[in-house]
Amino acid sequence: MNGADVLCDVLLANGVTVCFANPGTSEMHFVAALDRKPQMRCVLGLFEGVVTGAADGYARMTDRPAATLLHTGPGLANIHNARRALSPMINIVGDHASYHLALDAPLTSDIESLAAPMSNWVRRIESPADVAPAAEAAFRASLSPPGIATLILPADAAWGEAPMVSARKVELAQPTVDMGAVRKAAEAIRGTPGRVGIIVRGRAARTDALEIAGQISAAQDVRLFSEVLVARMERGRGRVAPTRIPYPIDAATALLSDIDVLILVGAKEPVAFFAYPGKPGRLVRDGCEVLSLAAHGEDLKAALEALRNELGIRSTQQLPVATGFSDEPVPRGKLTDDAIALSVARKLPANAIVCDEAVTSARRYFALSAFAAPHDYMMTTGGSIGEGIPLATGAAIACPDRKVINLEADGSGMYTVQGLWTQARENLDVVTIVFSNRTYAILHGEMKNVGVGAIGENARRMLDLDQPALDWVSLAKGMGVEAARADTCERFDALLDSALSRPGPFLIEAVI
Template identity: 55%
Template sequence: MNGADALCDTLLEGGIDTCFANPGTSEMHFVAALDRKPQMRCVLALFEGVATGAADGYARMLERPAATLLHLGPGLANGLANLHNARRARTPLVNIVGDHSSQHLQYDAPLTCDVASLAAPMSHWVRRINDADDVPVAAAESVERSLADGGAVATLIFPADAAWNACSAPPVIPNAPPALPQVSQRRIALATNALRTHGDRVVLLLGAQALKPEARVLAARICDATGARMLAQQSNARLERGAGRVPVLRIPYPVEQARAMLDRASHILLLDATAPVGFFSYPGKPGSGVPEHCAVHAISSSGEDAYQALQAMADDLGIDPNRPVIYQALARPGLPTGALSADAIVQTVATLMPEQAIICDEAISSGRRLLEMTAGAPPHDMLFLNGGAIGIGLPLATGAAIACPDRAVICLQADGSAMYTLQALWTQARENLHVITIIFSNRSYALLHQELAKVGAGRAGQNASRLLDIVEPSLDWCKLAQGMGVEAVAVDTVRALADCIQVALSRSTPFLIEARI
């Protein structure tokens, strides 16, 4: 058995059976090992940003990591933007990066670069494997680290000689994640004191594990009993929502709107959440979304047991464990009338999306009414561009579809962002995934036109327009999709869009709809 075999075996022992890959020569021994491990599903991406984004989408749905396989520093570099999103989402992910054999680094061959330096900003943990005998321990640690602290990007640098040399070290079975640390009684008391004394001026700010449906039930009971409000943090990886679940409002991204929403609050209690901040900064505007009069207390942090914290708060407040809560009723908006617009697309999707749909939202400025419109849709998951690095939508949908083959994935995708990782469409075709991509074809970085005005820089002139508008030529998304083997149709009316969505839902293959708005 060589080091590559040992790595495969350890990943499989750790429950990782899916690898999103774009290998090169330095990874060939690992590729050969994969041939000996038919249990490992290999998914080829034609660009590394697809591999990392798909691994993110996969793990957001299954709550266990996939592996990636990337080629040296440049291959890692291509995957970094979506690793950034995965890191911000605290997605468990074992990111395997091949490197030259240790003895070859001295020659400074053309592809040599500092892989660890590149990996560090987008990883929670980085380790370079020393040699073949180091593989079982290092690989087990990478699996364990990926599941620690609420989810982590664990990057394992795998030199070619550690892959090809014989491994005589004993196998190591990765430990299952330990039980989540409980939140201290001191912090529970801090929270419940605030709730008792300030009641309706308290906000429970929920993120990650505290946003799971069962945690939201507890939060809703606490709010109902104390007059507090529950809100979701701004940037979320995944939200399970829709009819039959406890609804939750999200704090809006614009910092003024966030502050307005929190204006009445005296205390913000963070439960696996971060306080609102401006996505960007603007001259003369505040960077924090927290009003100055508002105290912020971290009650549970990433990797702690947020559910237990909410349970302990409810117990401490003496709340009846059977206290009724209000669940979201089924309420579809109905098909829109009038011309096709961004809002009309969102409304159409909200009206037609099936039960257990997975919505991947990279609609950017076009999706501003998405949460409101889909609030009463059948139960569904929504995955977000939480880290701000555009080009996540198509890969995320790809990974989610591989994770959940029995569910329909609907990717709401801005056109400018779609271009970053359009290669994902090929993987959708290769793997025959049930992904319906709706391109909001507005032929511009529409958000940036708004931002140009917002930073006080006025309207776009000639140079700026050439940088913000995707025209001359316009993109033909049907051809782009068809070129990668994905069926595609362009629509410019609500009726045609609705018909296409229904056709696409009736199949199990990838389908792209270019919605021209």
């Protein structure tokens, strides 16, 4: 048994059964080992950004790492969003045989340096005997607390004879609750009535934890927030719906202006996405106290439970009932981004998964989603666009019985358009809705934000996607995904009905 086999065995023993892969010439022994393990599902992406984005989507929906197989260094830089989503992931990056590195052959790159800024943990496997301990450590690193573990697999560690091991399940430490932090939060809530906010993230944004947070909010007049960029949140009718902190800085600071104590539950203190001349970087007002109830990696739900108990709130505490959008008239005629958001929210099948990388175009969707059928909602968390198509791909691999809707901006979608092919090959149940506004709309907004007035030819040619317009129906067809175009509300609704009623991937080019 060689090192590559040991690596597969350790992954499988720990329930890592999906490998998103873009193999290259230096990973052949690992490919051969995967080939001997029919229990491992290998999903090919045509570019590394597709692979790592899909592993992110898989991890967000399962709370478990997928493995990725990347070819040497250059594929690593696209993990930025997954790292910001706190997704567990195990990247296996092939490298030259250790003794070959000194020759500086053409493919040689400094993988550790490339991996470090994108990973929470990096380790180079030293020898065939080091494969099992390194793989176990990578698995542990991916989950405690969840994050990106990158394992560099030199070819000689893969091909060399390894000691026989029987791969075993790694014991993970149970997440804990810091009762001191719970008491401090309770004290602040009691002492500052009406001026406390709670921000939830990660596991605190799931239905059960949200319900507890909602009870605290209802009983103690505490405001409930989510971060600007949501890694995953359970949304929809009957669920507690936190207010998302808005992206525009003035709206964000206004929302938080009367908060004296902000309590973080798995979240970080909210900050401005960018610095703007003369505007603040922190979003809370000066003097606002920021407390952590529980950090990423701690037991967020148990911490909320403990806080509820500490505040003497009963587990039967009633929640306010939110009202929905049923009264809004059905839009007609020329298709708009808001009409799409409303239509998706109305027609969403129960238990769907919505991936939102529509950037400016789906701005209405999040608010509407509180009243749609219950579903999971995910965004591009690091602001590095080009993750929507892969994210939807990974989510569909993770949850084969659920419909995935990908709200995709045209500019963002083109970064990893190759992911549509993987959806076709795996026959994934993904409906991609491309908001075809033929521009990087957010950049026009940021030009205004930094005080630039009229736009000239050079800027226009960098911010707009016309000349020629992208034909998404042809692009999808080229990768084996059925597709159609809509420029009216009626046509869009008909296409969405049809796409939702059939299995397999479909793409709607929504010209807005």
